[in-house]
Amino acid sequence: xxxxxxxxxxxxxxxxxxxxxxxxxxxxxxxxxxxxxxxxxxxxxxxxxxxxxxxxxxxxxxxxxxxxxxxxxxxxxxxxxxxxxxxxxxxxxxxxxxxxxxxxxxxxxxxxxxxxxxxxxxxxxxxxxxxx
Numbered sequence: 001x002x003x004x005x006x007x008x009x010x011x012x013x014x015x016x017x018x019x020x021x022x023x024x025x026x027x028x029x030x031x032x033x034x035x036x037x038x039x040x041x042x043x044x045x046x047x048x049x050x051x052x053x054x055x056x057x058x059x060x061x062x063x064x065x066x067x068x069x070x071x072x073x074x075x076x077x078x079x080x081x082x083x084x085x086x087x088x089x090x091x092x093x094x095x096x097x098x099x100x101x102x103x104x105x106x107x108x109x110x111x112x113x114x115x116x117x118x119x120x121x122x123x124x125x126x127x128x129x130x131x132x
Contacts, residue, residue, distance in 0.1 A: 003086055004036050004086060005028055005084070005085060005122070005128065006083070006084070006085045006086070006087075007083070007084045007085075008081065008082070008083050009082050009084075010080070010081050010082075011077050011079050011080045011081075011082065012076065012077065012078050012079065013070075013073055013074070013075055013076065013077055013078075013079055014075065014076045016043035016070075017079060017081040018079065019066040019067070019069040019070050019079040020063060020066045020067040020069075020070050020132050022066070022080055022082065022111040023062065023063050023066040023132060026049075026116065026120075026130035027046065027049045027116065027118050028045060028046045028118075034046070034055065034101070034117070037038060037041040042062060044047075044121070045120050045121055045122075046118055046119070046121075047093050047096070047119045047121050047127075048100070048101075048117075048118070048119040048122065049116065049117065049118045049119075050101060050116070050117050051065075051114070051115065051117070052104070052105065052108070052115055052117075053108060053112045053113055053114045053115060054114050055114070058114075062114075062116050065114055065125070066079075066080070066116070066132070075125070080132050081132070082126060082131065082132050083107065083127055083130075083131040084129070084130050084131075085100075085103070085128060086126070086127070086128050087096055087100060087119065087127040087128055087129060088127075089096050089122075089124070089125065089126075089127050093127075094123070096119060096127050100117060100119050100129040101117060103129075103131075104129075106124060107131065115131055115132060116131075116132045117130070117131050117132075118130045118132075
């Protein structure tokens with residue numbers, strides 16, 4: 001049976017949050033990069049990552065956008081908002097990713113908000129997505 005979970009949070013400079021660090025964490029890049037498994041060349045935790053509505057200068061590298069948010073936002077400003085949500089474990093992984101992508105696009109389309117979406121496998125028991 002699917003379990004509902006939705007959490008919305010804000011990362012602000014005043015609280016010491018970093019948009020680039022959040023991107024790296026959800027996408028498992030940089031210091032959060034996963035080590036490849038012995039039997040598999042694919043990432044273990046991350047099933048899918050997409051970034052949309054990025055400005056032209058960050059089209060090929062979403063982290064540039066999140067790094068710029070950290071550098072250019074005012075001292076007490078918000079550098080990101082994050083929506084975490086559970087995905088039905090009964091769905092195949094490709095359908096979980098498609099569902100998460102449609103949800104992300106529906107939340108951001110009206111204002112063309114730049115975002116990075118990452119779907120985590122959750123060890124098969126807790127599939128979920130992070131929308132930054």
